[in-house]
Amino acid sequence: MADEAHGAEDGGLVFHPLDQFIVKPLFGGDAIHWYTPTNVTMWMAIVVLCIIGLLVLGTRGRAIVPSRIQSVAELLYGFVYKMVEDVTGKDGVKYFPYIFTIFLFILFANFLGLIPMSFTTTSHIAVTAVLGFGVFFAVTILGFVLNGPKFLGLFWMAEAPLVLRPVIAIIELISYFVRPVSHSIRLAGNVMAGHAVIKVFAGFAAITAIAPVSVLAITAIYGLEVLVAGIQAYVFTILTCVYLKDALHPSH
Amino acid sequence: MATEDTAVEHGAEAGGAGMPQLDFSTFPNQIFWLLVTLVVIYFVLSRIALPRIGSVLAERQGTITNDIAAAEELKQKAVEAEAAYDQALADARAEASRIVGEAKADIQADLDVELQKADAQIAAQTAQSEKAIADIRSGAMDSVKAVAKDTAKELIAVLGGKADAKTIAAAVTARMKG
Numbered sequence: 001m002a003d004e005a006h007g008a009e010d011g012g013l014v015f016h017p018l019d020q021f022i023v024k025p026l027f028g029g030d031a032i033h034w035y036t037p038t039n040v041t042m043w044m045a046i047v048v049l050c051i052i053g054l055l056v057l058g059t060r061g062r063a064i065v066p067s068r069i070q071s072v073a074e075l076l077y078g079f080v081y082k083m084v085e086d087v088t089g090k091d092g093v094k095y096f097p098y099i100f101t102i103f104l105f106i107l108f109a110n111f112l113g114l115i116p117m118s119f120t121t122t123s124h125i126a127v128t129a130v131l132g133f134g135v136f137f138a139v140t141i142l143g144f145v146l147n148g149p150k151f152l153g154l155f156w157m158a159e160a161p162l163v164l165r166p167v168i169a170i171i172e173l174i175s176y177f178v179r180p181v182s183h184s185i186r187l188a189g190n191v192m193a194g195h196a197v198i199k200v201f202a203g204f205a206a207i208t209a210i211a212p213v214s215v216l217a218i219t220a221i222y223g224l225e226v227l228v229a230g231i232q233a234y235v236f237t238i239l240t241c242v243y244l245k246d247a248l249h250p251s252h
Numbered sequence: 253m254a255t256e257d258t259a260v261e262h263g264a265e266a267g268g269a270g271m272p273q274l275d276f277s278t279f280p281n282q283i284f285w286l287l288v289t290l291v292v293i294y295f296v297l298s299r300i301a302l303p304r305i306g307s308v309l310a311e312r313q314g315t316i317t318n319d320i321a322a323a324e325e326l327k328q329k330a331v332e333a334e335a336a337y338d339q340a341l342a343d344a345r346a347e348a349s350r351i352v353g354e355a356k357a358d359i360q361a362d363l364d365v366e367l368q369k370a371d372a373q374i375a376a377q378t379a380q381s382e383k384a385i386a387d388i389r390s391g392a393m394d395s396v397k398a399v400a401k402d403t404a405k406e407l408i409a410v411l412g413g414k415a416d417a418k419t420i421a422a423a424v425t426a427r428m429k430g
Contacts, residue, residue: 021272023281034280044289051293055301062308064315070308077305097298105293125273126282192273 017199021123021192039119040127047108047121055104076104080237087241092248098138099244102131103237110191110229114222122232123192125184132184135240143247154250183239190232194225393428400424 026037054076058069066074080103084096106122113120121127143151155172157165198221205214272278401417401424408415 018271023272023275023278032278032281034284036281038278038281038285040278040282041285044285048289048292048296051301052296055305056296059301059304059308062304064308064312066308073301074305074309077302078309097294097302100302101290101294101297104297105290121282121286123273124282126279127286130283130286188273 015200015203017196017203020119020195020199023124040121040124043109043112043119043121046112047105050108050112051104083238084241084244087238088245088248092241092244095244099237099240102135102240103233106131106187106236107230107233110233111226113191113195114225114229120191120195123188123195125188128184128188129180130184131187131236132180135183135243136180139240139243139247142244143250146248147250151247151250154246158251179243183236187232187236190228194221194228197221198225397424397428400428 023032023038023040025032026039026042029036032038054069055073058067058073061067061070063070077100080100081093081096084092084099088095109120109122109127112118113123143154147153155169155176157168157172160168198218201214201217201221205211205218207214401421404420404424405415405417408420
């Protein structure tokens, strides 16, 4: 995560906690076109390789009694499958591959981002916003395709007193459109904040007197970040399931 | 907050673009590669990984169900075998007691026959012995009679009497009866 160019500076405290998030072309050059291979490309490719390694190579034995890697793959499969089934019901199971894709991408991107010197793709709002808005649009379109105009019943509380219904509808509508924003900023914010804080403490480690405290703090926050990496992937996925449930069953 | 602000400023000076997250020039790049990544992951999952894991899990479920059924069957068999064993044991016990009874009866019959035989033998021997004793006794009586006749004859002769043998014999016999 450290940036060598700034690490060399001396004299006083040097904080560059955000440099770790800079997108750089992989093979030199300054211009970043949409197709330029960057560190984003590299770390996403590593995510893909890890997923292939775990879920394809790890399960190639197809063993009835699974190997360790295969049982991890099965555990992830079972975990997300059960989540989709529990939250969305039986008819949501056919969207399981999409949800599992999102879950695995976020999980591996988060954990790979915890490797020192690595680049965390999920710390970028560009990435999480595509995921969040992608889910939002997919779910909204799906809701209208499956339910037609009845999908709007999601905002019209039939149980509420008639006077309150328009008010509730407005609140529901606002909350519905805030969903993708909160969905994506929650993930990027959590990941970015944790990494930046670690970096700030790492900057303090340059002062001898504070160094032990700083190292302890980094260790503690790193542990917290490991937790956050898993939890944020889980939260993003289960919220996706909840939104999907609204599309499948708009009546409350 | 102050620290963070300073940090952001430093970052801004260094990177020249403030928060790298808000550097919109990198957005197309990130979005493009994200979409590529997601599509690749999706295809890997839906074409290879998920069917494979799904089939393995289903197969395992099947195996477990079969094994449980087989175990149930074996347990049933074990119960049957135990019942058969108990039955065999009870039969053997009954047979054994029957054999013991028969043997007892046989032995009793043999014993009775032998006892009867022994009784008969004892009776025969007793009779024989009694006969012998009677013979001996009657023999002894005859001898006594002869000796008495002789003695009587001799006594008469010594006393100077004369007596024919017939009279003496009759007298002796009468005396002896008396």
